[in-house]
Amino acid sequence: MRASPPAVASDGRQVVIRTALTSDRDDALAPLEVRVPAAAVDLLDPTATPGAAVLATIAAARGEDLVIEGRVDARAAAGAAALAGLLSTWWGTGPVTVEVEETITAAAPGTGVGLFFSRGVDSWSTLLDRFDAPEGERVTHLVWVQHGQQPGDGAIETALGEGHRRVAAELGLELVTLSTSARAHLDHHRRWIDLFGPVLVGTALHLGAGLRTLVLTGDSAADVHSRTGADPDVVRLLGREGCAVVLGNPDRSRGQRVTHILGSPLARSTLQVCWEGRMAGNCGRCLKCLLTMTDLATAGDPDPAAGFDQPLDADAVRALPLGPVMAPFMEGLVGDVPPRYEDVRRAWSDAWDRAHDVEPRPRWGDHDPPGLAGPGVPERVATALRATTGQAVAPAPAPLGWRPGAVPLRPSLTRHDEVRTLVATNPDRPCAWAVIEHHVRDGAVDGHQVALARRLATVHGDGPCYLPGIVTAPRQPPVLGPDAVVALLRASRARLWWRPDGDLEPLRVVEAIEQGCLPLQVMPAGPARDLAAELHPSLAPLVVAEEAVATLDLSPAGVTRLLAPAADHLLAGSAEHDLLAGAYR
Structure with missing residues (x-):
């Protein structure tokens, strides 16, 4: 695969950076396009540096060697080559090599700190950390990257953008909105969670002349190697000379981040996590919504369904198809959910067991009537067991009841x-x-x-x-x-x-x-x-x-x-x- 030098054009409202792509294979490749606001043209990096990481990711996904024409910062060039090798090894498409025809020394660094911001748990927690940070670490720009992959995305992204702008205005920050066509090249090869780091960074680096740091927040702490787009081994290969890419919130787990945002009424009231509901807002039924509501419940939110269109429902959780990407979250979901939400905790456990062909185990309360004057049986059992063993799970060798051989259910x-x-x-x-x-x-x-x-x-x-x-x-x-x-x-x-x-x-x-x-x-x-x-x-x-x-x-x-x-x-x-x-x- 060969990438031509980027061509820059403007329609008065946006600047379009278009990189033509060709391949020795039969398929015709659409150009890679990035659009930035015309008002930000002074920050534009016109070289091939910004697109290097994205192009390397596309090459790794296709299992195809890459030649980048045009000038690329030496650090970004080395990072792109290493990134293509790493990803193609992980994905089993390699080995993939990257050749850069001309390397350069980057211009002087900018002064801004850009944070990739979606109003999700992870980026909100990072923003709260860095909003009052010392000069040089404090966020100056919120960066939002649009993708527009499906019909109707335009209206949805407009609504999302309005929410982002309200937050930026409330905090006195600048919101920079960019768009990229990278996912049109990548989504049919890999999951978005595998790709988002290089795509977001490669898009934002087009404004790299004004930024010295880009902050990317993954879904795990920095010591977790998940082989996703924010894996520490990926992040260290991104950026260029004069514009570093760092992981936001490196020391907090997902649960700790949820607890963190509960301390900010603005963060909690503007939370946007839905990724499958095809809406600006939170559907309450997709995996991300149900995961977040469960995390909010675990963190002590008195109304974890606030801001979601549906309540936290155990049946909806139980019906979820859970893949390997959920493995890092399951310990907390199965172990930390409070007794008040024991039916939800059991539902996550059931969904995970079903995904791994584990036979259901007997549990007290699965078939008992719901409580009317207080907690139902599942919550009572979880409360009692946590008080004695610290865990909500225990064998149920005999049914609850008062006949000989049954296990009595007594007041606490x-x-x-x-x-x-x-x-x-x-x-x-x-x-x-x-x-x-x-x-x-x-x-x-x-x-x-x-x-x-x-x-x-x-x-x-x-x-x-x-x-x-x-x-x-x-x-x-x-x-x-x-x-x-x-x-x-x-x-x-x-x-x-x-x-x-x-x-x-x-x-x-x-x-x-x-x-x-x-x-x-x-x-x-x-x-x-x-x-x-x-x-x-x-x-x-x-x-x-x-x-x-x-x-x-x-x-x-x-x-x-x-x-x-x-x-x-x-x-x-x-x-x-x-x-x-x-x-x-």
Whole structure:
């Protein structure tokens, strides 16, 4: 492949630098074009130096030797030759050589510091670091490179540019917008993540006469060799004499960068990470959006979905196809996500296991009903295990429940005193009963919950009834949040729900006891009789045959007679102790 000396032309608004390309192969090559604002023409480097790294990357991707006509800075020429050799070795296309017909000594360095800026996590964190840096290190220019690869990109890039300009104006920095056609030569050969460093730097160096430093931020700390476009071994080969290229944020991991930007309201409110949603904004469903929302949740953002068009959703995460590029992130995603987002943590783990053909492992809570008066089972399990082992993952050799051999789900040790106080004041509550239960199960309305509430109202008088669930939107969260449900339970002496079979529902039992409320599971006569026979004597009365609902004693004294021993039984252990013991029994 041969690259002609760059030709420069202007249309009054933009300066176009066009490098003609020819190849001994059959395919005709379009020229490599870079467009810079006409207002920046005084900063223009008219030599072949800026394009050397981009041309070397194209040659390596094609597996084709390169000759660069025109003058190239000696350092940039050596870097281009080494870059082509490195990339072609990594990519298995080599060996590829680069010949530069004329080398020169670069002009005097400029004075500016340019930062490649996309409003993503990495570039924002670097900008925050360098905004108040000493003279010579402080960012003076935000550099934004456009690519315009698909129809409609123009409108999207216009909208993105408006966001970049608002940030630049807010911070008193100059925004320089350039564009390149490099991706038209490269995207069908390699992933963008493999290419972005040389392409961005090679484009920005066209304004190298005004810059002494270009700051490129990769997706990892400087000691991580990921063989991507910001790998330290790539970055050291970029730049020219008088204009160095350095890695931004070299000491921070991805998670630390996310935490960093949470300290800046401007950074958080203008965050732009979406790369697949085909939009200016954040779709909330692509890999980058879901990864960033998870990182924000891990960093303690109270609303990690703010600025995204969709909430952080475990099902969306679970459906992601995860490739090897995600390997550096998985330790944090699987190990650091807080218990509040345990369903999301599990979803990342599931997606990674599926990508590697790992069989699913039993876990507590995967098939339990969601929590209504507090955390669901996955969050409770993760909280308890992290308190004892520091990890959210443990074996699940037996199911949760109260039958012999099952693992009990008890209140956390930190709540025991509160629970005892609530149990003691149960007789003072105004309502005899409450039915608070999802009435959509397995995609259909479960009429038993409604029938139970009506039966209770007929026999025992009015009581709170809340039956959330929409058949057409089964994952829609309840309108009433946990605080409201807690208030209903604390106004009621007993909480009842229907189950056709199975064990005493572990989550509903612990939710009721935690609010000082008597849990009663109503069942058909046969299953109720069989289950009660298996349970501890203090728990057996919590199983009620449906025919016995009319004769239940829900008076203050009648409830206390059943509640006190049941509460004592649950408080004889703790979530922290019993889940750990159950996992490693």
